[in-house]
Amino acid sequence: MTDTLSTTSDVTSDATSGATHLTHLLHPADSADAAWWRHAVIYQIYPRSWADGDGDGIGDLPGVTARLPYLKALGVDAIWFSPFYTSPQADAGYDVADYRDIDPLFGTLADADELVAKAHDLGLKIIVDLVPNHSSDEHVWFQAALAAGPGSPERARYIFRDGKGEHGELPPNDWRSVFGGDGWTRVTEPDGTPGQWYLHLFDTKQPDFDWDNPEVGDEFESILRFWLDRGIDGFRVDVAHGLIKEPGLPDYDVEQHLLDGELKPGSPVPPMWDQDAVHDVYRRWRKVLDSYGTPDRILCAEAWVRPQERAVRYVRPDEMHQAFNFDFLKAQWTAEDLRSTIASSLEAADSVGAPSTWVLSNHDVVRHASRLGLPVGERQPNGISATDPQPDRALGLKRARAATALMLSLPGGAYLYQAEELGLPESTDMPGEFRQDPTFIRTKGEEIGRDGCRVPIPWEKDAPAFGFGPSDQTWLPQPEVYGEYAVDQQDGVEGSTLELYRTLLRTRRERALGTGGLEAVDGFGDDVVALVNTGSGDADDATTLVVANLGSEPVQLPEGVTVLVASGPLTDDGAVPTDTTVWASL
Template sequence: MPKHAQHIPWWQDAVIYQVYPRSFADADADGMGDLRGVASKLGYLKDLGVDAVWLSPFYKSPQADAGYDVADYRQVDPLFGTLSDFDDLLTRAHAQGTRIIVDLVPNHTSDEHVWFQAALAAAPGSPERDRYIFRDGQGPNGDQEPNNWQSLFGGPAWTRTVNPDGTPGQWYLHLFDVKQPDLNWDNDEVHAEMRDILRFWLDRGVDGFRVDVAHGMVKAEGLPDWSEKVSMVQGTEQPTVHDTPPYFDQEGVHAIYEEWNAVLAEYDGDRMMVAEAWVEPMERIFRYVRAGEMQQAFNFGFLLAGWNAQNIVENVTETLAAAAVVGAPPTWVLSNHDTVRHCTRFGLSDPTTFPKGIAAQDEQPDEDLGRVRGRAAAMVMLALPGSAYVYQGDELTLPEHTTLPDECRQDPSFFRTGGVERGRDGCRIPLPWAAESPGFGFSRAVDDGDAPASSGSEPWLPQPDSYARYAADQQVGVEGSAFELYRLLLAVRADRELGRGRLEWSRQNRPADGVLSYANGALQVLANLGAQPVEVPADLEVAVASRPDAVTEDGFLVPDAALWLLPRA
């Protein structure tokens, strides 16, 4: 079959934009983003040029962990609207050719889920309790945790229940917050329920699922002790953990994804799943996307590479090799809702560090340096073959809020670690849409008639004053802005089918010197992550530059800049 006639699934080379609903756009002016707000900005996303939108959780939830504690997987939380609002968003997105991916949280539920409430009311050993991981405690009175596992948010991973008569009861496992009890994936009813949830959203027309903690769910038999410190995000300041924790990356997870793959196969339209799997080495990540399992897995090694040419080249080389073995597309991402924004990390004295949040008392980044490096990093990422993810605000080179007052923080990891981890609130600040409006235009009622929209309530997290200069209305249509750079990059990427291309490192690639250079078809990328200017090949002309002053008069690429080059006509 000729190459042009082959069916290539849309997700093979898609650019997917992550929307964190509570911080994207607020349509009802209550200070919290919502689904109608997302729908009101679909034109903005179409204009940007993304192929799909991934929505972080909007399900019914007490919001102990920003919606990753789900009380009802089939209902929209009133904070975000209604199922009708979701259906309208999906219809409008599909009408403009934008696909919708929803978040699925299968490792745990909320403690307010009807199942867990039934488990608390039931006796030890009951079918209700078997849906979760309940255990008797150790010691003469059972007053010691069943094992030594620690929560990834800090503190013990076990909480003891209280019996109806007021006496201490069994313990339940929660790898995250105390309000997020882990499901028991040895239970057939759990499997059936999650398959039914998949079908519920597939029947509504969603195009795929981002699977939260995809490397979790299955625990090693016997729940053996584990004394190493393990985090979802293994920052560079931590020693590498080579042994597998008994609650992550167990073999049994792959049978689950084979089940789910069969469910997706019941529907047309190339439905997909992408795994949030913080595992190593690279070969183990790509086990999640073998034939018959998921379609994509996040490449967090690329995110963790930082502003370092050697790290990036090593990750890209390893990623492409591992992807080729299983025939799956590589993915690339620089930031998400769990990480300090890359434009801020790149402005730190060591731009390869990975802090767990930044507070006013910590090192403050060089904001301008981070911004120009962020623009260059986008050029490195968006010319790579495969699929790319853009976190909301990346297209504005939005920085982290690094001076958020502690009294405003809401991330449970901040509280459970006593503030040792600053938490993820700084990357979740509501987006700035209009520089001169209250709340920078985030919390603003959608006008369905002739009356002017109201200014709305204060955003749920405060925005720094600096966000005024990053606001969308200061960038859309403004030559040289970050938004217009992203829009141009995505247009060129689509026109030249770079996501379906093939990477070849160029002769000029010298990562030890901070020079990163590769070709994808006729397009060549040249990025200067070093301290010295780099000569631009005379036989190539600049198609896109990360900044106006990227090239000197005598033809050298300045540090902290990147180019997309094409052969001279």
């Protein structure tokens, strides 16, 4: 007989009824009228690569505005934009020269205002990137610092130090850049002599601010207010864990990566990451945002910090609203890893009263439709080249659809990266001469970098540049295979990845899964992630069983359930195949 399923958290096995699936509480339900950001699905747009309105091969704000109805129809709640500020584009806009203006590549402030207004008319909120750890070396402050010389108030806004060695010819300490190479660059002083060094944890064109200087904090409060006054609904904060450095800048002879915030037992906090004083910055910012009233304006932390107990400090009630759940993004495709990550993430977030914010792809990692097509258990690569082992495209897409279905069933917020709703794979055949990521350049190609997930997306299979814009130009080359994934090839097509996302997002909203309670379900086997979301919404019965099968054999669903959506076809007898996730009503 097919097992039935009980849904109370303290249920025990009942042999007479056949109930062998036991549940236990992972997370209590949120309030049905919880603030929008506690359950929102937010769509990331990388402005260079979403839609080109003028035909120069680079995406822009008018291009986005024209396609906003697509996002409304997809079913997301808000849009997050990677940087569109004035910038020399040394790191694709994460080197900001003017925080209060739009780069001509993308349009004008008037274009931004029109975009915000039209998005709000459609019920979509707008979140913009804020880059407070560093500016461009072309920012007026840094140019003034170079001209003013050592000991000046202008230099005190950045981290300038005298070098070591007899003539100051050695860097002040041994810190390395996340993008490879030294973390320090020596300047030529106004009199033409070799001079001080400045810190850049990223590219040489991205000097770090000195957040111990009150001028820096005052300037960023002003920047926040500038964009809030223009109607912006929130900020995603780049390198949120990096603003404050340990006093004295002690040596730390470790190769730098974004995940260097992770602490091993007994290890000290790295002197450039996750310093306790950084939280004072965000308490100040939270007061600014709260002063704008309702609906809430929000902050989301990009904080590559481990363990989770330290990461959730960024989302305490008087700090940020959200933080990306990078543990979930980096989890291996095994039921054990996913179960433990989901449980520990919810426990950590609940300890500070915050929602967990789930994510699988973004502009800094290999797209999960490709990442999940690589062998399980191996280190996740920083980019994939044509000479690297290639992902299994079909397997990666099947697992990506299942992973997304699992993610969108979880309570809290979620972020989607542009074109993941198309199942778009990573570009892995891009010749080196087209690559622009500073990581690729600074490591001389040893690290492939992030260009492969940033390629312009396809809208129409048979149009020039796959419909990206009115010309055949694209700032990065599009693989030929992208035509198969174009929007016009999936729109209205039953079983397509685009229609799967639309169904998942609609069902998530109808059943209020974002504010639901979550229970783990035992009894399906070690290779299955089984959960019950007890959200309530417009559906008559909004208790949802979620079954993600990562094992080698199909898994039978309990008797009496009704399948709502599946990431792929079920077997002829209604079982859940390998690498498939199902939502069912109880």
